[in-house]
Amino acid sequence: MAQSTRQPQATAIARAESPPADRSGLKNALMIVGIIAILLILWEGAKWFAAINNYAIALGPLHIDLTLLNNTQLPHLADIIASLSEPAQRNGPPLWQMLLESVAFTFYSAFLGFVIGGIFGFALAVLFAHVSSLQRGMMPFVVASQTVPILAIAPMIVVWMGRVGDVTLAVPLIAAYLTFFPVTIYTLRGLTSMPPTALELMETYAATTREIFFKLRLPNALPHIFTALKLASTASIVGAIIGELPSGIQSGLGIAILNFSRYYNQSPSRLWASILVAGLAGILFFSLIALIERLVVRWRPVESK
Amino acid sequence: MTPVISISNLNKTFRAQDGTVVNALDDINLEVEQGEFVSLIGPSGCGKSTLLRVIADLIQPTSGTVLVNGKPAEQARKDRDYGFVFQSATLYDWRTVIKNVQLPLEIMKYPKAERDRRAREMLDLVELTEFEDKYPFQLSGGMQQRVSIARALAFQPGILLMDEPFGALDEMTRERMNNELLRIWANLKNMTVIFVTHSITEAVYLSSRVVVMTPRPGRIFELIDVSLPRPRGSGTRDMDDYFRLTSRVRHALRGTTPAANDAPVRNEAIE
Numbered sequence: 001m002a003q004s005t006r007q008p009q010a011t012a013i014a015r016a017e018s019p020p021a022d023r024s025g026l027k028n029a030l031m032i033v034g035i036i037a038i039l040l041i042l043w044e045g046a047k048w049f050a051a052i053n054n055y056a057i058a059l060g061p062l063h064i065d066l067t068l069l070n071n072t073q074l075p076h077l078a079d080i081i082a083s084l085s086e087p088a089q090r091n092g093p094p095l096w097q098m099l100l101e102s103v104a105f106t107f108y109s110a111f112l113g114f115v116i117g118g119i120f121g122f123a124l125a126v127l128f129a130h131v132s133s134l135q136r137g138m139m140p141f142v143v144a145s146q147t148v149p150i151l152a153i154a155p156m157i158v159v160w161m162g163r164v165g166d167v168t169l170a171v172p173l174i175a176a177y178l179t180f181f182p183v184t185i186y187t188l189r190g191l192t193s194m195p196p197t198a199l200e201l202m203e204t205y206a207a208t209t210r211e212i213f214f215k216l217r218l219p220n221a222l223p224h225i226f227t228a229l230k231l232a233s234t235a236s237i238v239g240a241i242i243g244e245l246p247s248g249i250q251s252g253l254g255i256a257i258l259n260f261s262r263y264y265n266q267s268p269s270r271l272w273a274s275i276l277v278a279g280l281a282g283i284l285f286f287s288l289i290a291l292i293e294r295l296v297v298r299w300r301p302v303e304s305k
Numbered sequence: 306m307t308p309v310i311s312i313s314n315l316n317k318t319f320r321a322q323d324g325t326v327v328n329a330l331d332d333i334n335l336e337v338e339q340g341e342f343v344s345l346i347g348p349s350g351c352g353k354s355t356l357l358r359v360i361a362d363l364i365q366p367t368s369g370t371v372l373v374n375g376k377p378a379e380q381a382r383k384d385r386d387y388g389f390v391f392q393s394a395t396l397y398d399w400r401t402v403i404k405n406v407q408l409p410l411e412i413m414k415y416p417k418a419e420r421d422r423r424a425r426e427m428l429d430l431v432e433l434t435e436f437e438d439k440y441p442f443q444l445s446g447g448m449q450q451r452v453s454i455a456r457a458l459a460f461q462p463g464i465l466l467m468d469e470p471f472g473a474l475d476e477m478t479r480e481r482m483n484n485e486l487l488r489i490w491a492n493l494k495n496m497t498v499i500f501v502t503h504s505i506t507e508a509v510y511l512s513s514r515v516v517v518m519t520p521r522p523g524r525i526f527e528l529i530d531v532s533l534p535r536p537r538g539s540g541t542r543d544m545d546d547y548f549r550l551t552s553r554v555r556h557a558l559r560g561t562t563p564a565a566n567d568a569p570v571r572n573e574a575i576e
Contacts, residue, residue, distance in 0.1 A: 197395045200363050204389040205412045206382055215408065219399040299399045299440045 043077060075269040080276065083269040095270060099256060099277045106253040107281055110240035113175025114232060114285075120176065121183030121232075122225070128184070129191040129217065130209070146181045150239065153177060155246040167247060174243030179232040186228035190221025223300070226293035233285040241278060253278055307375050309464060309497045310337040310360060315369030317355055317523075328522030329355045333369070335516065335525065339463070340495045344508035345516045346554065352523025353501045357468050360499065361389055373464065385413060387464035388457030392472050394449035396441040396456075403428065403437035406456045413460055427455035430489055447478040451485070458493070465490075465498045472503070483510055487537060505558070509550045510537060517557040527557040 050069035057064050068074065075083075084096040092098065124142070128135035154174050161170040194216065202212045244254030253274065260271040317330040329352045337343050345353040358364040359371055362378040373381035381387065388409075396405045406424040415423070428434050431451040441449055450470055457465060471479045490498060502508050508515045515529040531550055533541055541547055 195393065195395065197391045197393060198397070201389070201391070201395050202412075203363055204361060204382065204385075204387070205409050206385060207412050211412055215411070216397065219397065222399070297399075299442065 040077060043074075047071075047074060047076065072265060072268060075272060080269045080272045083267070083273050088270065095273060099253070099274060102251060102253045102256045102274075103277050103281050105251045106237070106240045106244065107285070109171040109243070109252070110175050110236040110281075110285070112172035113177075113239055113243075114179050114236040116172060117176030117179025117236065118183050118229065118232060121180035121228070122187050124180070124184045125187035125191060126213075128188050135188070142181065142184060145177075150174065150178060150242055154243050157243075158246050158248070168249065170247050171240055171243040171249065171252070175236040175239035178235040178239035182228040182231040182235065183225070186224040186231075187221055190224030191217045194220050223293075223297050226289065226297060229289045230286055230293075233289050234282045237278070237282050237285060253281070306339070308336040309339045309341075309374060310335070310499070311370075311372040311375075312336070312356075312360070313370050315356075315359065315371060316367045317352070317359060317364070318367050330359070330366070331522035331524050333523075333525060337497060337499065339497055342490060342498045342500065342511055342513045343516060344500045344502055344512040344514070345518060346502055346505065346508045347518030347523075347526075347558065348520055349503065350523075351518040351520040353518050354468055355523065356518075357466055357499060357501050361387060361466050385409075385460060386462060387466050388460070388462040390450075390453055390457045390465065390467040390470045392469040394441070394446070394453040396449055396452055398441055401438050401440055402433060402444070402452050405441070405452055406459050408456060409460050415460075423459050424455075427459050428452075430458070430492065431455045431485065447474055447482060450474065450482065454486070454489070458489070461493075463496060465496060467498065467500045469501050469503065471507070479504075479507065483507060484538070487511060487535075491536060505551050505554045506542075509533075509547060509554060510541060515550075515554055517554060519558075519560065526560065529553060529557065 047069050050066035053066065055066040055070055057066065071079070084099070085094050087093065088095045088098045124138075128139070154170075157173050157177070158167060158170040161167050161173065198216060198220070199212070202216055207215070240252070241254040241257065244252040245258060249255065257271065257274050257278070260267075260274055264271055312333055312335045315330055315333040316328075319327045319329055321327050333356060345356060347353050355364060359366050360373060360378060362371075362382040371378040374384075374386050376384070376386075396402075397408065400408065403421075403424050406427050407420045410420040410423060425434070425437070428437055431454055433448060433451055433455070436444065436448065441452070444452065454470070471482045474482060490496060500508075500511060509531055512531050515531060516525055517527045517529065518524065519526045529550065533544065533546055533550070
């Protein structure tokens with residue numbers, strides 16, 4: 001009797017396990033391609049609509065200025081792509097090569113900041129999880145640290161690092177400043193939010209604090225930590241780009257964006273190309289973390305957000 | 306022989322949110338001998354789960370003493386004298402079935418080979434051998450609870466404390482789990498079980514003794530010996546004694562005693 005009831009369960013489980021993952025991957029890919037196609041159509045469609053109306057339309061008494069959509073304000077997508085192969089400076093390398101060097105430099109700072117901020121944020125969460133008085137006392141400052149604009153903090157870090165010895169450390173530290181916060185918040189939640197019985201079970205084994213940490217709190221926190229790291233990955237790139245602006249360093253995506261924005265009226269497509277590259281770098285970093293998450297967190301029925 | 310569990314003059318009061326004092330357990334006295342299967346039954350709020358948690362040293366009593374294997378409850382917990390099964394299976398999501406069963410063995414520093422051997426033995430006992438590499442989310446509720454029983458028994462404790470372990474299961478699964486539990490208990494000679502439930506039929510079917518509790522304040526109303534023959538099976542549920550005992554427990558829960566001429570009445574047509 002037991003055997004006959006167990007068999008269908010086993011097959012039901014086997015069925016639930018296998019194929020849907022692959023198909024949802026394909027579905028996602030199609031979705032992304034579709035969204036990109038729609039954005040391209042909207043972009044070029046708006047420009048085309050503005051052009052045939054001579055960049056102004058009248059809606060009854062309302063006159064709407066559409067010069068925003070002309071070629072010097074919003075370049076054609078083809079022009080943005082084309083600008084990548086033209087030299088960024090006279091007799092210089094083509095723009096794509098220059099942007100590739102910039103993004104590599106910035107990505108390195110971002111990654112360094114991501115690691116520093118990740119370790120610091122994690123350590124803070126572990127401390128808070130075990131010493132609740134420290135959590136109550138310090139959490140307001142942690143929150144306050146993120147309400148201060150990074151544009152105000154960044155120059156200070158540059159000056160301090162200059163005094164201490166190495167200005168090149170300033171950019172990773174600014175990236176770390178933006179990174180540690182989500183890691184602390186999510187890790188803390190992961191380390192402490194579990195059913196009370198999960199902790200009671202450990203008590204019945206007379207487990208030590210150390211065993212509870214490694215066998216319960218840490219694995220329980222892993223999905224939360226990956227959510228934090230995905231947020232932190234994009235934040236670290238923003239931090240690195242912004243950090244380059246006051247740093248006095250002459251390379252990096254932030255510097256490229258700053259330079260191209262000065263010459264926006266002559267050549268808007270170069271700034272758009274830099275933005276495109278910055279976005280791609282963020283997507284790449286995010287996807288990398290999501291991939292690692294998928295390899296590590298295997299006990300979930302469906303993919304987490 | 307000293308009793309496995311000995312509770313005397315036990316009181317537990319809680320302070321509720323609004324400041325009123327709740328008398329969860331009021332002057333509890335109970336002794337449980339080795340090898341007994343004792344059920345604690347009562348309506349919600351009668352303190353049966355609280356009593357179980359006090360025995361497990363998960364809650365501190367306000368006054369009174371609890372001795373487990375002749376030791377204070379705290380020492381018994383530290384000596385890992387009991388296994389505990391919660392109402393929810395409380396498996397760790399990130400561990401496969403076999404790794405969940407091995408959890409107590411890891412903490413108790415059993416060597417790897419011994420952990421593997423014992424976990425396989427326990428999974429065999431609960432008949433889940435072919436699921437050892439599955440994650441908890443891939444199992445049904447009944448299977449999860451069987452894994453949790455295997456985990457509680459993995460280090461061979463002499464006492465099994467169970468807090469409404471089948472309360473969340475449907476009636477059919479629950480009856481099957483009852484039979485499996487009796488089979489396991491019969492296999493492990495001399496294991497003492499304290500079983501919290503709110504099901505009258507479950508309590509009578511499983512137990513050698515039923516402790517009927519009443520709420521506000523949580524007190525022991527009556528101890529009822531269940532002398533139904535073992536091994537028990539589907540035939541047990543058809544016995545007149547079974548009906549007589551369930552009726553007696555039901556009356557005890559209402560605070561009444563069955564009248565002398567209150568013969569067992571069966572609702573179904575009599576064959």
